[in-house]
Amino acid sequence: xNLPVIGKVPSDVVxxxxxxxxxxxxxxxxxSKKKKWSLLWEYMRTTHHxxxxxxxxxxxxxxxxxxxxxxxxxxxxxxxxxxxxxxxxGDKYNELFTFHGTVMIFFVAMxxxxxxxxxxxxxxxxxxxxxxxxxxxxxxxxxxxGAMIFNMSFFFNAAPNAGWTAYAPLSTDAYxxxxxxxxxxxxLQVSGMGTILTAINMIVTIFRLRAPGMKMTRMxxxxxxxxxxxxxxxxxxxxxxxxxxxxxxxRYYGTHFFMSEMGDPVYWQHLFWIFGHPxxxxxxxxxxxxxxxxxxxxxxxxxYGYKSxxxxxxxxxxxxxxxxxxxxxxxGLGAFANTFFAITTMMIAVPTGIKVFNWLFTMRHxxxxxxxxxxxxxxxxxxxVMGGVxxxxxxxxxxxxxxxxxxxxxxxxxxxxxGGTVLGAFAGIYYWFPKMTGxxxxxxxxxxxxxxxxxxxxxxxxxxxxxxxxxxPRRVYTYLPEDGVAIYNGVSTAGAFxxxxxxxxxxxxxxxxxxxxxxxxxxxxxxxxRTLEWTVASPAPEHPFEQVPYVKSVDPFWFHxxxxxxxxxxxxxxxSPVSVKTIQxxxxxxxxxxxxxxxxxxxxxxxxxFGLLVLMFFLLRTLTDERESVYRKEGEA
Amino acid sequence: MTAVTQELFKDKRMGFFLYLGxxxxxxxxxxxxxxxxxxxDTGARPEEVFKxxxxxxxxxxxxxxxxxxxxxxxxLVKGKRSWVWGGLVLTFLLGSTxxxxxxxxxxxxxxxxxxxLSMNNxxxxxxxxxxxxxxxxxxxxxxxxxxxxxxxFSKLRDYFIEKHKIFNYYWHFVDIIWVxxxxxxxxPYII
Numbered sequence: 045x046n047l048p049v050i051g052k053v054p055s056d057v058v059x060x061x062x063x064x065x066x067x068x069x070x071x072x073x074x075x076s077k078k079k080k081w082s083l084l085w086e087y088m089r090t091t092h093h094x095x096x097x098x099x100x101x102x103x104x105x106x107x108x109x110x111x112x113x114x115x116x117x118x119x120x121x122x123x124x125x126x127x128x129x130x131x132x133x134g135d136k137y138n139e140l141f142t143f144h145g146t147v148m149i150f151f152v153a154m155x156x157x158x159x160x161x162x163x164x165x166x167x168x169x170x171x172x173x174x175x176x177x178x179x180x181x182x183x184x185x186x187x188x189x190g191a192m193i194f195n196m197s198f199f200f201n202a203a204p205n206a207g208w209t210a211y212a213p214l215s216t217d218a219y220x221x222x223x224x225x226x227x228x229x230x231x232l233q234v235s236g237m238g239t240i241l242t243a244i245n246m247i248v249t250i251f252r253l254r255a256p257g258m259k260m261t262r263m264x265x266x267x268x269x270x271x272x273x274x275x276x277x278x279x280x281x282x283x284x285x286x287x288x289x290x291x292x293x294x295r296y297y298g299t300h301f302f303m304s305e306m307g308d309p310v311y312w313q314h315l316f317w318i319f320g321h322p323x324x325x326x327x328x329x330x331x332x333x334x335x336x337x338x339x340x341x342x343x344x345x346x347x348y349g350y351k352s353x354x355x356x357x358x359x360x361x362x363x364x365x366x367x368x369x370x371x372x373x374x375x376g377l378g379a380f381a382n383t384f385f386a387i388t389t390m391m392i393a394v395p396t397g398i399k400v401f402n403w404l405f406t407m408r409h410x411x412x413x414x415x416x417x418x419x420x421x422x423x424x425x426x427x428x429v430m431g432g433v434x435x436x437x438x439x440x441x442x443x444x445x446x447x448x449x450x451x452x453x454x455x456x457x458x459x460x461x462x463g464g465t466v467l468g469a470f471a472g473i474y475y476w477f478p479k480m481t482g483x484x485x486x487x488x489x490x491x492x493x494x495x496x497x498x499x500x501x502x503x504x505x506x507x508x509x510x511x512x513x514x515x516x517p518r519r520v521y522t523y524l525p526e527d528g529v530a531i532y533n534g535v536s537t538a539g540a541f542x543x544x545x546x547x548x549x550x551x552x553x554x555x556x557x558x559x560x561x562x563x564x565x566x567x568x569x570x571x572x573x574r575t576l577e578w579t580v581a582s583p584a585p586e587h588p589f590e591q592v593p594y595v596k597s598v599d600p601f602w603f604h605x606x607x608x609x610x611x612x613x614x615x616x617x618x619x620s621p622v623s624v625k626t627i628q629x630x631x632x633x634x635x636x637x638x639x640x641x642x643x644x645x646x647x648x649x650x651x652x653x654f655g656l657l658v659l660m661f662f663l664l665r666t667l668t669d670e671r672e673s674v675y676r677k678e679g680e681a
Numbered sequence: 682m683t684a685v686t687q688e689l690f691k692d693k694r695m696g697f698f699l700y701l702g703x704x705x706x707x708x709x710x711x712x713x714x715x716x717x718x719x720x721x722d723t724g725a726r727p728e729e730v731f732k733x734x735x736x737x738x739x740x741x742x743x744x745x746x747x748x749x750x751x752x753x754x755x756x757l758v759k760g761k762r763s764w765v766w767g768g769l770v771l772t773f774l775l776g777s778t779x780x781x782x783x784x785x786x787x788x789x790x791x792x793x794x795x796x797x798l799s800m801n802n803x804x805x806x807x808x809x810x811x812x813x814x815x816x817x818x819x820x821x822x823x824x825x826x827x828x829x830x831x832x833x834f835s836k837l838r839d840y841f842i843e844k845h846k847i848f849n850y851y852w853h854f855v856d857i858i859w860v861x862x863x864x865x866x867x868x869p870y871i872i
């Protein structure tokens with residue numbers, strides 16, 4: 045390992061070191077002064093779904109600022125033609141967009157959604173926790189460790205630089221021999237494990253821990269979308285695991301899976317997109333679920349076409365596995381393959397359209413309340429439709445030869461990912477904030493956040509369509525005045541900073557709410573709650589359902605309040621998951637991280653030692669299993 | 682099992698089956714990789730590398746181990762400790778024989794005959810796929826040691842039954858993967 049020293053590393057890394065030292069010191073002072081160490085220790089050992097969900101969201105917001113900073117640096121470099129901003133040209137720029145993409149997809153969008161699932165799913169289905177609380181803690185720390193490993197790379201001046209897709213052969217050791225892309229492999233590998241385990245946890249929870257009477261067809265739509273998403277994760281993420289493993293063999297052990305001569309770089313693209321395209325549906329489907337619940341709540345109406353909503357999600361998920369090659373239209377797979385994948389891609393517009401119309405019909409004749417979560421949901425609909433329309437344009441394989449790898453694609457996926465996933469996550473955070481903390485975020489600051497964010501968003505990404513149509517390629521660090529894209533880029537940069545400013549409103553809102561003493565009610569939003577999470581106190585207690593209600597229909601709480609239907613308590617609730625307070629998950633993941641770092645830098649003995657330690661943790665786990673005492677009490681006394 | 686442990690066991694079983702599904706997708710991807718790159722254009726070809734006798738030996742060790750494990754499962758149902766012990770010990774012996782044969786096979790390829798990982802992608806995907814399976818067997822052997830340790834001082838009640846059953850699923854799964862390896866990796870090139 046070549047330890048980087050001042051003078052040999054780019055100045056941005058040095059600045060980052062200093063900022064981190066200052067921030068680190070400030071954090072330690074803050075924690076000591078406010079006597080928060082015990083709280084931190086409490087969260088480090090927790091296995092409770094609400095606390096873990098909150099940690100997911102806090103970590104994701106942290107990384108959102110990290111990835112957002114990259115975005116602002118990118119936009120500053122591209123603000124004017126032939127710009128020379130700081131150090132961000134050439135390979136440094138490659139590191140910048142690689143970091144931005146990877147962080148935003150894996151360490152912002154995923155944990156935001158998984159965090160909301162953690163908070164809301166058990167409460168919405170009447171469960172006392174996720175099915176496997178200990179495993180849930182392991183999942184969270186795996187995600188966090190993966191993100192930390194990935195972020196470490198920058199501080200050691202070794203940020204990955206082959207794009208978030210890490211296309212071979214660029215990502216193999218023939219072209220990027222430095223350790224940079226090892227960080228990519230292990231960061232994603234570790235956090236990917238966490239994602240897989242969460243998906244297992246969610247599926248078991250949703251199948252086995254629902255309240256009595258809550259048939260699958262009586263579940264709210266967020267649990268439905270979580271279920272479908274989790275299934276997608278189980279099929280898509282293992283493919284990424286293997287793809288990364290094969291890439292690791294190419295980089296470490298002299299194989300040639302993804303190098304020409306013997307191997308095939310296109311095989312990497314296939315594997316990556318067999319994972320990667322379901323991945324974008326993994327990111328959008330939970331947002332669909334959040335919007336469905338919010339729109340129905342604030343329209344005071346039942347979701348229109350519940351069954352078609354569920355059917356549409358399932359259909360999107362299934363089609364999601366048949367479209368991966370639309371990322372590869374220009375590779376030369378042949379006319380037949382391109383036609384097939386073009387048609388399957390266009391077909392996705394149908395179920396998505398069904399959902400859009402259902403949301404609109406849900407609002408029709410409704411008594412609409414313009415709260416912050418509702419505003420984000422309303423902002424989502426036109427934005428996402430625009431992203432969908434450009435998606436269909438991109439699906440036309442012949443036309444894609446023009447659009448491919450231009451800013452048109454960049455604009456498209458930001459309209460879907462930011463306009464869908466990020467708006468959905470914000471809506472969800474505002475919506476379920478009372479369940480996480482017992483307080484409501486300030487509504488007028490929330491509206492400022494929304495309007496500035498939405499305006500900034502369209503200013504940033506709408507012009508990028510035109511820059512792309514004028515031929516501006518992705519992943520270039522500058523352009524010429526005569527290219528005719530300067531005005532679009534200028535506007536885009538201004539918009540990006542507006543989005544950055546809007547995020548400060550969220551920060552201020554979080555600060556202000558933390559200071560305020562106002563408590564949120566159980567049915568926090570206008571008393572209009574429809575589903576079970578609004579029957580329990582805010583914040584949700586550790587054991588929310590002492591008695592689980594018997595569910596007779598969709599939106600049971602709403603019909604109960606309107607006296608259309610009563611909601612009796614169910615008899616004989618099933619046993620709650622066995623929770624425990626333990627530091628083991630954190631230590632276990634720390635050991636895995638050390639092993640990964642040893643792999644990144646090829647320290648063979650450290651690899652072996654920490655590999656053995658990881659195995660020892662399995663032994664420790666089986667010897668300290670918290671279920672044992674429950675079983676003894678039950679059956680072996 | 683009581684009602685409570687029964688429910689908790691069902692949670693765990695479902696979770697573990699899903700996990701095995703994840704593993705199945707991983708192996709599926711590796712099988713696809715093997716099929717794509719075999720036979721190779723350069724370097725050693727599978728017909729020269731594989732020996733029918735070796736595959737027979739390893740299969741003869743691993744496949745019966747699923748049957749001996751069934752013995753332990755019967756013992757669990759009937760509450761006969763001796764059957765559980767016998768089944769586990771036999772399974773462990775067969776599993777370790779398999780692992781020894783497998784390591785021997787890898788060693789012969791790599792050290793004596795020069796069929797190394799980097800020679801071509803057929804060998805590379807062979808080593809990654811069969812190596813991943815062998816490491817599953819190794820993990821299963823360690824698991825069995827823990828299980829036997831547990832058996833030596835616990836009754837055949839809920840908690841042990843749960844641990845034992847979860848292990849059974851794992852071991853049978855690893856065996857099924859071996860059958861697929863024989864059918865897809867070896868068989869087309871040794872007959």
